[in-house]
Amino acid sequence: MTGQDLKQALAAFLSESEIVADGQPFLIDQRRRYTGKADAVVQPDSVEKVQALMRFCFEHGIAVTPQGGNTGLCGAAVPDGGVLLNLSRLNRIRSVDLADNAITVDAGAVLQNVQQAAAAAGRLFPLSLASEGSCQIGGNIACNAGGLNVLRYGTMRDLVLGLEVVLPDGGLMSHLQPLHKNTTGYDLRHLFIGSEGTLGIITGATLKLFAQPQTTETAWVGVETIEQAVRLLTLMQGRFAERLCSFELVSRFALTLSSAFSRLSVPVEAEWHVLLDLTDSVARDDLGELLAEFLFECGFENAVLAQSETERLNLWTLRENISASQRQLGASIKHDIAVPIARVAEFVDRCAPALQAAFADIQIVVFGHLGDGSLHYNTFLPEVLGNEVYQYEDAVNALVYEHVLACGGTIAAEHGIGQVKNQWLPRVRSEAEIALMRAVKAQLDPHNILNANKLLP
Incomplete structure (x- = not known):
């Protein structure tokens, strides 16, 4: 069925406005790494129309790629023919x-x-x-x-x-x-x-x-090693329990980039940095004082506590602008990984030298959610600024994932697998697990029309 024939068939149950005239912007992923192709791009405005679309595509064996805001980083929402189903109109x-x-x-x-x-x-x-x-x-x-x-x-x-x-x-x-x-x-x-x-x-x-939190206290703490950051996390959890809401790790290099990009001063000088939030659903005026006393008692004196909402937002801006600030380094080979919290330092200490031995000028931006063991571990080759850097991706990934797996970690913590990492799935899932995944897929989608060639190897 040609693209025009498909659109004419879809017009039987979708309105003219639900069949996108120029679907090209929907075919490119956020990182502009992948450009897909589709015979039709559709935006149904009801669940019933999504059902009608799937019944039609199931009957005719037409591939369907679901897409939301198209903000993914693994190429999972990029189509390879068939119908791209964008769900933006289902937004109530x-x-x-x-x-x-x-x-x-x-x-x-x-x-x-x-x-x-x-x-x-x-x-x-x-x-x-x-x-x-x-x-x-x-x-x-x-x-x-x-x-x-x-x-x-x-x-x-x-x-x-x-x-x-x-x-x-x-x-x-x-x-x-x-x-x-x-x-x-x-x-x-x-x-x-x-x-x-x-x-x-x-x-x-x-x-x-x-x-909703009625009290929020934010601190930026400088430490010299990741082991010290993990010690702080452990002590914080023992003292403040569920009030510890966020616990972010930032490397010196990542902070330097973000500080210049954000035009905000570096809060403290240190090799590694922790940004943490304490929240309480009860209004209280002593939480900040308790936090300051705790940091002093435990030897974490290289710290800044936000004294106003503006200061708090500035500290979080430094964390949130890391992704934007690193774009000046060029295209990156990104890693969304997690290891047991106790082994984060081991991973970082061992992986960086291995990468530097293979790629002498490689730059590594490390930041992420130390509170749950997940890191954004982004690598840049300064002489290769564009998408041609991806020719080195297999070699870089092999080194990074070798160290992730050696520390009992995972290659995907929150971004997913998509088409970027599906060939690595057998390294983190057993043959029996992958066979079970395939069996579930075959039972629900026997014609393999739904996001084929994504996730599973």
Whole structure:
């Protein structure tokens, strides 16, 4: 079926405005690394139309690639023919239920809009990402997003109470009731969380809400080693328990880049830096004093505590602008990894020399969520500024992942696998696990039409 024939067939159940005239902008990923192709780009405005589309594509064996805000970093939302299904028009906030502390939204709802809807109801939706102004809830669920607050609230998997999913054959699985307990057999929602659009089209979700913090204290602490940062984390958890909300690690090089880009001073001089937040759902005026006393007593005196909201925001700007600031170094080979927290220092200390021995001028930007063991480990080859750097990706990845796996870690902590890392999946999943994944895929999607060649090797 030609592209024109396909569009004419889709017009039987989609309006003219739902079939995108110029789909080219949807075919390029955020990093401009991949440019896909599609016979049609569609934006249905109802779940029923998504079902009709999937029934048609299932019957005719037409590939479908689901896409949300297209902010992914692994190429999972880039099509290779067939239909690109963009969910941006499914963007309603369906309901807020304060008794159950839950919000039900369409999959195309932008994360920031969900945060604002929760705040308007006096609640907090805690998922927080750099791309929250454009990423969408369906994509967050599909890659099991984490972000800044995993330490206290968990990943997206921990925040989903219920899902609505259109299956590859057009059937609908809908369990959006805000049930906090349900032991009736297999909890199938967890199949779709982290499945990267390979098993079904997420069209709606019921999400957990929390009390809004009434007190927030923010500190920037300089340390000389990662081991010291881990010691601080351990002590903080013992003293402040669940009030410790965020615990970020930043290397000196990453901070230098962000400071220049943000036009903000470096808070303290040190080899490594920790940015942490304490929050409390009860208003209290002693938390900052307790934090300052604790840092002094434990020997972490090279620290700055935010004395105003402006100072707090400036500290977080330094953390959040690292990704933007490193673009001056050129295209990067990114790694979204995690290792046990106790072995983060071991990984960093061993991996960097191995990379420098193979690539003499390599630059490494290290930052991330030490509180949950995940790091953004980005590598740059100064003489190769454009996308041609990806010719070295296999060699760089082999060294990085060798050290990640030696430390008992994972090659994907929150960005997913997509098409960038699927060849590495057998290194972190056993043959039996991959066979089971393939069996689930074959049962739900026997014609392999849904996001084929993504995630699975």
